[in-house]
Amino acid sequence: MWSLHKLRTAENETTTMFGYYLKLGLKSLRRNPVLTALMVFGIGLGIAASMTSFTVFYLMGGDPIPWKSDRLHAVQVDNWDANEAFDDKGRLPDQMTYIDAKALMTAAKADRQAAMFKVALPIQPASEMDGRDVKPYLEIGRATYADFFAMFEPPFQYGGPWNAEQDANSARVTVITQETNEKLFGGADSVGRTVRFNNVEYTVVGVLAHWQPRVKFYDVTNGPLTDAEAAYLPFTTAIDLRLDSTGNNDCWKNADPGWEGFLASECIWTQFWVQLDSREKLAAYKSFLDAYVTEQKKQGRFPRPVATLLPDVNQWLALQEVVSRDVEIQVGLAFAFLAVCLVNTVGLLLAKFMRKSGEIGLRRALGASRRQLFLQHLVEAAVVGISGGLVGLALTAAGLIGVRALYAEYQHIAELDWTMVAVALLLAVLSAMLAGLFPTWRACQVQPAAQLKTQ
Amino acid sequence: MLKMNHLSKVYRTHLIETHALRDFSIHVRDGEFVAVTGPSGSGKTTFLNIAGLLEQFSGGEYFLDGVDVRGMNDSARSRLRNEKIGFIFQGFNLIPDLNLFDNVDVPLRYRGFNAAERKRRIEDALARVGLSARTRHYPSELSGGQQQRVAIARALAGSPKILLADEPTGNLDTQMARGVMQLLEELHAEGATILMVTHDPELAARAQRNVHVIDGQVVDIHAEPRMRGLGVVAAQAAHG
Numbered sequence: 001m002w003s004l005h006k007l008r009t010a011e012n013e014t015t016t017m018f019g020y021y022l023k024l025g026l027k028s029l030r031r032n033p034v035l036t037a038l039m040v041f042g043i044g045l046g047i048a049a050s051m052t053s054f055t056v057f058y059l060m061g062g063d064p065i066p067w068k069s070d071r072l073h074a075v076q077v078d079n080w081d082a083n084e085a086f087d088d089k090g091r092l093p094d095q096m097t098y099i100d101a102k103a104l105m106t107a108a109k110a111d112r113q114a115a116m117f118k119v120a121l122p123i124q125p126a127s128e129m130d131g132r133d134v135k136p137y138l139e140i141g142r143a144t145y146a147d148f149f150a151m152f153e154p155p156f157q158y159g160g161p162w163n164a165e166q167d168a169n170s171a172r173v174t175v176i177t178q179e180t181n182e183k184l185f186g187g188a189d190s191v192g193r194t195v196r197f198n199n200v201e202y203t204v205v206g207v208l209a210h211w212q213p214r215v216k217f218y219d220v221t222n223g224p225l226t227d228a229e230a231a232y233l234p235f236t237t238a239i240d241l242r243l244d245s246t247g248n249n250d251c252w253k254n255a256d257p258g259w260e261g262f263l264a265s266e267c268i269w270t271q272f273w274v275q276l277d278s279r280e281k282l283a284a285y286k287s288f289l290d291a292y293v294t295e296q297k298k299q300g301r302f303p304r305p306v307a308t309l310l311p312d313v314n315q316w317l318a319l320q321e322v323v324s325r326d327v328e329i330q331v332g333l334a335f336a337f338l339a340v341c342l343v344n345t346v347g348l349l350l351a352k353f354m355r356k357s358g359e360i361g362l363r364r365a366l367g368a369s370r371r372q373l374f375l376q377h378l379v380e381a382a383v384v385g386i387s388g389g390l391v392g393l394a395l396t397a398a399g400l401i402g403v404r405a406l407y408a409e410y411q412h413i414a415e416l417d418w419t420m421v422a423v424a425l426l427l428a429v430l431s432a433m434l435a436g437l438f439p440t441w442r443a444c445q446v447q448p449a450a451q452l453k454t455q
Numbered sequence: 456m457l458k459m460n461h462l463s464k465v466y467r468t469h470l471i472e473t474h475a476l477r478d479f480s481i482h483v484r485d486g487e488f489v490a491v492t493g494p495s496g497s498g499k500t501t502f503l504n505i506a507g508l509l510e511q512f513s514g515g516e517y518f519l520d521g522v523d524v525r526g527m528n529d530s531a532r533s534r535l536r537n538e539k540i541g542f543i544f545q546g547f548n549l550i551p552d553l554n555l556f557d558n559v560d561v562p563l564r565y566r567g568f569n570a571a572e573r574k575r576r577i578e579d580a581l582a583r584v585g586l587s588a589r590t591r592h593y594p595s596e597l598s599g600g601q602q603q604r605v606a607i608a609r610a611l612a613g614s615p616k617i618l619l620a621d622e623p624t625g626n627l628d629t630q631m632a633r634g635v636m637q638l639l640e641e642l643h644a645e646g647a648t649i650l651m652v653t654h655d656p657e658l659a660a661r662a663q664r665n666v667h668v669i670d671g672q673v674v675d676i677h678a679e680p681r682m683r684g685l686g687v688v689a690a691q692a693a694h695g
Binding site: 370 | 529548564567
């Protein structure tokens with residue numbers, strides 16, 4: 001009981017003293033405004049440089065669908081040239097042939113599966129849309145299967161995805177985005193209404209709410225940082241209408257001429273994703289995939305040794321090096337710059353604390369222990385750090401505006417979120433406290449007797 | 456109250472040893488007003504620093520209010536200093552960017568008093584030195600004499616067992632010095648124990664007892680029973 005009381009008293013004392021140190025720290029900021037400004041700006045600059053780079057790095061490399069990224073798998077099979085690997089790093093092809101995509105969709109061995117490819121969609125509004133004159137314009141769309149929506153979970157504003165039957169029937173249906181709906185229908189519920197893409201009419205079955213994955217992980221080959229598509233239509237419909245893929249198309253041997261020749265070729269231009277809800281299902285699907293490739297080899301395809309991969313979302317992003325080496329080096333350099341700023345802060349804090357030698361000596365004489373003075377000055381360094389962090393945040397925001405202005409593809413990843421704000425402030429405080437350790441230790445070595453006489 | 460037996464203090468470098476205090480013994484009793492005098496370099500400041508637990512000593516014994524201070528760690532010494540000793544410095548040593556209230560608050564913060572208790576003590580101490588109307592003023596807005604009064608209030612606020620004063624009027628003109636000295640005498644009259652270092656014989660004469668230090672040793676002790684408040688003339692007469 002007595003110990004508990006003592007503990008509580010000690011806690012209260014610590015809290016009270018922390019408040020006192022904070023007050024002194026704030027007062028101290030005003031004492032040498034020029035020195036303070038130099039320190040705060042120095043830390044702010046270091047934080048801004050590191051956080052601008054780190055924000056891009058973090059958002060680029062962060063898990064874009066954390067609640068189920070371990071259940072979503074890209075499907076990779078090696079249909080490439082017997083004499084030459086797909087790339088210099090020996091990786092498997094990052095896309096799939098139409099033949100394999102179709103076969104895997106038909107087999108339907110996963111919990112969910114969706115083949116997909118990128119299409120260009122000339123959107124042709126009616127000459128008069130709800131009293132507004134909207135001119136035809138070109139957008140990027142995605143041809144895929146109904147499972148795409150269940151797998152990647154884009155939010156719907158109106159309606160929902162098309163169904164498997166419509167997939168099977170190559171139905172002329174579409175899911176459009178909020179932005180497209182805004183342009184074409186002024187944001188009204190357009191489910192059941194008709195839109196015209198490339199001279200074909202589609203019935204709107206769903207309208208997405210705003211959806212922009214930071215990284216378009218389901219199609220990194222065609223630009224992981226590009227905007228989300230304006231509209232989605234069934235894969236089978238796109239094939240039926242002979243819509244060309246406007247994405248990357250890699251071939252290791254010539255395709256036969258014509259549309260059918262292209263579909264039957266070894267060219268890779270589709271992306272294929274599956275959802276597997278357990279480890280057992282993942283293992284079973286891997287076996288199925290290996291068996292499929294073995295079977296195809298018997299038919300004269302897949303000249304290379306059997307190789308299949310089912311990386312989950314994060315493994316996929318790492319495998320495809322979405323965060324480039326350049327970005328990593330940039331982050332490293334930015335943190336090196338922060339270290340330089342901190343060394344500068346060490347010097348300035350040392351100067352600031354040494355100018356307070358008299359006060360430190362006095363406080364010692366009046367009963368402050370070295371530990372108390374150490375904490376006081378560490379809190380003072382932290383106050384400088386918080387101030388520097390706030391300045392750094394403002395500069396980071398400006399830096400990210402600059403990044404967005406310079407690099408259009410970084411639109412969705414050069415943004416500060418609350419996590420990064422917290423990281424910036426924490427980094428600033430910890431950095432300043434680290435920088436403050438040596439000056440604080442020196443301050444605590446002040447001999448009170450000598451200082452009091454020289455006051 | 457304060458008892459030193461055969462105390463020594465040696466400053467060592469790799470070349471020489473300097474004996475700042477040697478075989479130094481003194482006993483200050485509760486309620487006494489003792490002046491320590493001596494020429495520059497005699498060791499009186501070293502003695503005051505050791506008495507104030509600001510410096511360690513090399514040998515001998517030192518008891519403060521019955522507590523043996525030998526071998527105490529920094530935290531224990533700081534706590535003891537905070538509880539038992541009130542300092543009054545020649546240069547006042549007020550913190551310029553704290554107002555009077557916050558200056559007097561400094562030692563109380565380290566004592567761990569709650570806010571209400573601190574406020575009461577600060578107001579009482581400032582009232583005691585006649586500055587209760589100026590709690591929100593800053594040191595730069597006060598005269599030297601007033602600043603020294605604030606320093607005295609700061610020393611008094613924690614109800615210390617002993618006041619250690621180092622040339623308390625050294626930075627003041629005659630009139631202000633007289634006021635500060637009168638305040639010290641009043642405090643003594645109220646029962647405070649005061650140990651004052653000075654090289655000013657006139658000030659020393661106003662103390663109850665004089666201790667003369669030369670070359671780090673106590674060479675002479677005068678006990679001067681006097682009428683409090685009228686001590687100047689009597690002490691001067693006694694010293695011839």
